[in-house]
Structures are given as structure tokens and as C-alpha cells.
Amino acid sequence: MQEDKEFVLKLAHSNKVKFVRLWFTDILGFLKSYAITIDEFEDALEEGVRFDGATTMGFIRPSEREMIAMPDVSTFKILPWRPKEDSVARIFCDIYTTEMKPFEGDSRYVLKKTLRKAAEKNFTFYTGPEIEFFFFRNSGSTEILDRGGYFDLTPLDVASDYRRQIVLTLEDMGIGVISSHHEAANSQHEIDLRHDNALTTADHIMTFKLIAKEIGHLNNIYTSFMPKPLANQNGSGMHIHQSLFEGETNVFFDDKSPLSLSKTGRHYVAGILKHCKDFFAITNQWVNSYKRLQFGFESPVYISWGTGGHNDLIRIPQCRPDKPESFRIELKNPDSACNPYLTFAAILASGLKGIEEQYELPEPADIEREITNRRDMQKLGLDPVPTQLNEAIVHFEKSELMRETFGDFVIEKFIENKMLEIDKYNSYITDYEISEYLPIL
Numbered sequence: 001m002q003e004d005k006e007f008v009l010k011l012a013h014s015n016k017v018k019f020v021r022l023w024f025t026d027i028l029g030f031l032k033s034y035a036i037t038i039d040e041f042e043d044a045l046e047e048g049v050r051f052d053g054a055t056t057m058g059f060i061r062p063s064e065r066e067m068i069a070m071p072d073v074s075t076f077k078i079l080p081w082r083p084k085e086d087s088v089a090r091i092f093c094d095i096y097t098t099e100m101k102p103f104e105g106d107s108r109y110v111l112k113k114t115l116r117k118a119a120e121k122n123f124t125f126y127t128g129p130e131i132e133f134f135f136f137r138n139s140g141s142t143e144i145l146d147r148g149g150y151f152d153l154t155p156l157d158v159a160s161d162y163r164r165q166i167v168l169t170l171e172d173m174g175i176g177v178i179s180s181h182h183e184a185a186n187s188q189h190e191i192d193l194r195h196d197n198a199l200t201t202a203d204h205i206m207t208f209k210l211i212a213k214e215i216g217h218l219n220n221i222y223t224s225f226m227p228k229p230l231a232n233q234n235g236s237g238m239h240i241h242q243s244l245f246e247g248e249t250n251v252f253f254d255d256k257s258p259l260s261l262s263k264t265g266r267h268y269v270a271g272i273l274k275h276c277k278d279f280f281a282i283t284n285q286w287v288n289s290y291k292r293l294q295f296g297f298e299s300p301v302y303i304s305w306g307t308g309g310h311n312d313l314i315r316i317p318q319c320r321p322d323k324p325e326s327f328r329i330e331l332k333n334p335d336s337a338c339n340p341y342l343t344f345a346a347i348l349a350s351g352l353k354g355i356e357e358q359y360e361l362p363e364p365a366d367i368e369r370e371i372t373n374r375r376d377m378q379k380l381g382l383d384p385v386p387t388q389l390n391e392a393i394v395h396f397e398k399s400e401l402m403r404e405t406f407g408d409f410v411i412e413k414f415i416e417n418k419m420l421e422i423d424k425y426n427s428y429i430t431d432y433e434i435s436e437y438l439p440i441l
Contacts, residue, residue: 004073005045008091012038015078018086022049022069023206024093025107027413028058028285029339031206033090045071048096056095056105058417067103069093075203080172081214092203104409107341111199114345114405118352124245125348128178128195128328129205131336132236133212134188134229135159139222142229144187163189165215166208173211175204184298185233195241195328198348202340205238209336227284227335228291235292237299238336240347241317243328244268253327259307259316260327269314269329270361271354272347273303276313276333278399279346280385281392281418283334287425290388292335295372300332302382304365312365313385333385342406342414349405393418 012020019035022044026032032055036044053067075092082088095106102109118125137143146158163180170177176194183190191212193204209225216223228235244251244264254262261269284290293299298310305314312332319327334343353359371377377384386392393415396402403411 005042008045008073008076009042011076012041012089015089016085016087017041017078017089019088020044021079021088021090022071022093023075023090024056024069024095025206025339025341026056026058027105027107027339027342027410028417029107029337029342030058031210032056035088045073048093050098053095053103053105056103057413059420060413060416066098068096068098068100070096077173077207080169081211081218090207092206104407105413107339108199108202110406110410111202111341111345114348115198118244118348121352121355122246123251123352125198125344126195126243126245126328127198127201127344128193128241129201129340130190130192130237130239130241131205131208132183132188132190132238133336134185134224134226134236135162135216136187136222136224136229139224144230145221146182147186148182149186150182150184159187159189159221162215162219162221163191165219166191166212169211169215170208173207175207183234183236185230185235188234188236195243198344199341202344205340225336227286227289227337231291234297235299236336237292237332238334238338240331240334240343241328242331242347242351244351248325250324250327252329253319253324255321255324260319260321260324261316261329264355265329266361267354267358268351269305269316269354270359271351271357272314272331273305273362274359275350275353275399275401276303277386277392277395278402279343279350279396280333281389281396281414282342282346282402283338284386284392285339285389285418286335286337287389287421289335289337290386290392293333293385293387300385302365302371302377302384304382305361306364309365311371316364342410345405346402349401353401389418390422393422 017038020041021033021035023033048068048070050066051069053065054061071091071093077090079088094108095103097103135145167177167180178192178194180191212223252262252265253260295301300313301311304312306312307316315330
């Protein structure tokens with residue numbers, strides 16, 4: 001560890017770093033930061049930096065609570081969009097109390113705890129996100145930049161250069177990118193990050209979102225991760241590809257099983273299906289999130305699994321038999337506005353529970369005909385996903401598994417934030433209510 005600190009200090013000085021931004025994530029998934037000068041960096045690496053821990057609580061801000069941000073030296077990176085002279089670096093931090101105990105409300109700590117539980121079973125959890133987002137003219141409207149659709153190229157896709165800038169910046173920061181393209185909705189885009197261990201992936205997602213915002217700002221446009229900004233267009237999801245490895249072996253893969261999904265993989269998928277209502281408030285945490293999860297918009301609306309249905313919660317992609325390491329499952333309900341640390345912890349805990357209890361996986365849905373409403377879904381015996389945030393909160397609060405995973409502190413503070421959001425939303429009069437009800441009531 002001391003050698004790592006010395007290496008980071010040398011790297012900072014050789015790159016003429018003047019400021020180091022200490023990054024951490026609040027309970028809602030917002031990136032927080034404050035800067036120190038390079039002269040303070042060595043002390044920060046040794047002792048951490050004191051700050052007001054109330055900033056980790058989301059919209060609920062209690063009285064000031066002193067915490068210590070301890071930099072994780074493995075996450076030190078130069079920010080390529082800042083000047084080369086007097087350059088700026090960033091480093092992710094873990095949050096501790098003044099007694100140097102991990103802070104129970106630190107999202108990164110929650111994920112680390114769950115990853116340790118997997119490690120005790122000799123599992124390493126890998127994830128790879130498909131991140132969808134929109135480009136708009138500004139932050140005050142939803143004026144689109146193009147009317148392109150899925151995989152469209154210029155001239156319909158006028159923002160391809162902006163995507164290119166994001167990808168190049170990600171690569172400058174050591175974040176691998178698999179692909180990028182225009183998505184199905186007007187002015188919507190997707191960039192897929194290369195899979196990595198879940199903690200690194202969560203850090204990468206937070207970095208990605210800031211980079212996408214910065215590139216938008218540099219081009220006088222606005223990058224939005226709002227789940228459903230356009231009423232008649234698809235919303236933005238963040239499909240999460242995931243696999244469990246035992247050493248060098250992908251334990252989800254078995255070429256002798258149907259779809260090459262191993263017995264362990266089947267238990268894992270069954271765990272996610274059984275507990276998905278428990279974690280929906282985490283993976284889809286905003287009132288707006290549930291407007292994305294509707295029929296006709298290529299989003300999951302019922303709790304099922306299969307090989308290709310738009311409305312299934314989980315998809316099992318085809319895998320080449322000679323590439324077992326690439327076999328994975330794809331969870332499709334999370335959106336790109338979630339907290340990735342809490343999301344990965346919730347998903348992994350659910351899958352591990354399925355393995356521990358050896359949950360039986362139901363038959364795949366494999367719905368051949370199009371389902372367009374909830375009545376059709378009920379006739380087929382399909383269980384719907386939660387349709388509103390307050391419904392998801394009820395499941396979340398009652399879940400023993402989520403309480404075991406997150407702890408009482410995170411559960412209560414998260415729910416406080418969400419109830420505040422729901423109350424504010426319920427008091428707001430929408431344009432729909434004015435146009436629909438004012439003329440007749």
C-alpha cells in the first residue's frame with residue numbers, strides 16, 4: 001500500500017497536477033467532490049480528509065456530521081478535459097467515521113460488503129453496463145438534436161461526434177468501451193462499457209456520467225440520464241450484464257445445459273426474479289423511472305426471463321461455446337439514473353440468495369405474441385413489475401434481504417429521501433391534469 005501511495009504521488013508530480021478532486025457518491029447516486037491542492041495530497045493519502053458527512057445523505061440533510069474521506073489510491077486518474085498545465089486529477093474515496101470505522105451510509109462500502117460475502121464463497125462478481133442517455137439543446141427543455149433511430153448514422157445522427165468525444169475521453173481515463181451507437185428514441189444514445197469487477201464498474205459508471213455531462217457542456221448541449229424525458233419515445237435504461245467467476249471459471253456456463261445456463265446460474269437468475277420487487281426501489285429509484293416501464297417502449301413490464309423478449313426482466317444472450325468466459329445474464333430493468341453501488345449490491349445479494357437457497361428457476365416466458373396490456377399479461381399468469389415508486393418502496397422496506405444487505409441506516413435514509421420526492425411530486429399539478437380535467441370539472 002505504501003508503494004502504491006508513493007507511485008501515485010510521483011505520477012501526480014510528473015503530470016504537473018495542481019488540484020486533486022476527492023470523489024464520493026451520496027445515497028442517491030449523485031457524485032460529490034471537493035478539491036485539495038497537491039501540497040495537501042500526501043497527508044490526505046495517509047490520514048484522509050475531514051468533511052461534512054451530511055452531504056452523503058441525499059436531499060435529507062441532518063445537522064453537520066464530521067466524516068473522513070479516505071482516498072483509494074487505485075482510482076487515481078488525470079482528468080483529460082482539464083488543462084495540461086496545473087492539471088487536475090480525481091480519486092475515489094471511502095467514507096469513515098472520525099473513529100476510522102467504515103461509515104454505514106457509504107454506498108461504496110455497502111457494495112464492498114456484498115462483494116466480500118461473494119468472495120467468501122469464492123465468487124468474483126463481474127458486470128458490464130449498457131448506458132443509455134439523451135442529448136438536448138439545454139437543461140431547461142427537451143428540445144432534441146436529431147430524429148434518428150436505432151443504429152442510425154449521419155446525417156440523422158448529428159451527435160456522433162459528441163459520442164466519439166465521450167468514448168475517447170473514457171479511454172484516456174483507462175475505461176474500456178465495447179461500442180457506441182444511436183439508440184431507438186430521437187436524440188438518444190448508448191455507450192457500452194467493457195465488463196470488469198463490480199466495484200470498478202460502479203466507479204466507471206460514475207466517471208462516465210460526469211464525462212458525458214462535461215462533453216455536453218463543452219459542446220453547448222445538455223446530457224441527460226433522466227429515465228423517461230420524452231412521453232412518446234423509449235426511455236433510458238442501463239442493462240446490466242453480469243457473471244460470477246470462481247477463479248478463472250465462469251460458473252454460469254455449462255455447455256451441457258439448456259441455453260448453456262448452469263445449475264448455479266439458474267439458481268442465481270431465480271434469486272433475482274424472486275427478489276426483484278425487493279430491490280426495484282434501488283434500481284428504479286425515481287418517480288419518473290416508472291414511466292419508462294410501460295408497454296410499447298421496449299422495457300421490462302413483467303417478471304420473467306427468456307432469450308429475446310423486450311418485456312422480459314432478464315435475457316440470456318447466446319454465447320459461443322468456445323468462449324465460456326463471455327457467458328452472462330442481462331438484467332434490463334435498471335435505469336441510468338440509479339446508484340450503481342447500491343444497485344450492484346442489491347442484484348448480487350439476490351442472486352447469491354438464490355444460490356444459497358437453491359431456488360428453482362421457472363420456465364422461460366418465450367412469449368411469441370405481442371402483449372400490449374396488463375389484462376393479457378394476467379391471462380398468461382405473468383407477474384408485473386412494480387408500476388410506481390411508492391409500491392416499490394413498500395416492498396423494499398419490508399424486505400429482510402435488503403435490510404440485511406444495506407443495513408437499517410441506509411434503508412431508513414433512502415426511504416426518507418424517496419418519501420420526500422413522492423410528496424413533492426404528488427403536490428405538483430401537471431400539464432396533463434390541466435388539459436384533461438380543467439375543461440370538464
